[in-house]
Amino acid sequence: MLKIVILISGQGSNMEAIIKNCQAGKVDGKVELVISNKEDAPGLKAAQDLGIKTAFKKTEDEIIAEADKVRPDLICLAGYMKIVSPKFIRAYRNKIINIHPALLPAFPGLQVQKKALEHGVKFSGCTVHFVDEGCDTGPIIRQAVVPVLEGDTEESLSERILKEEHRIYSEAIQLIAQNKLSIEGCIVHVKE
């Protein structure tokens, strides 16, 4: 059973989907702890309501110390709006994953749905990837494609993408729980 820590900064809808999928037995994992770097993150209450221990920690050093206590197998960034330092990445090499609301390597960084609309792309989507020292550059585990529709706004596109995020984040975690992934350079191989 994979021991999971989730890091959030905001609403935590991806976090909620992961917790629920673990509790429903769809993911062979247990969310041991949710840590937010924002005291008012609505996700903290949502996690508590699902019976999960939470913590608010301001600095990354405090976050690492708190996570260390649980000895997690996996740290999931779920709307955690901070760049993870090389120190954190070294401590949990290939054990930190992230969800990004675009088809990486297109549109890394912030405000990506807005950028996708401005570029007039016909398809966008989301990506689950291992976290490395770059910004949204780590090896890609799973992606989902979402069409951009005529008249889409940032909100409507975000909403359509978010639905897929909730699905593929748990799928990616389950692949890790089943020990099905191996990383070779920037390629993630999936064993059958």
Ligand code: GRF
């Ligand atoms: C998601 O779109 C995620 O991809 C991005 O931030 C958003 C967080 O949403 N990194 P939530 O907090 O999981 O609802």
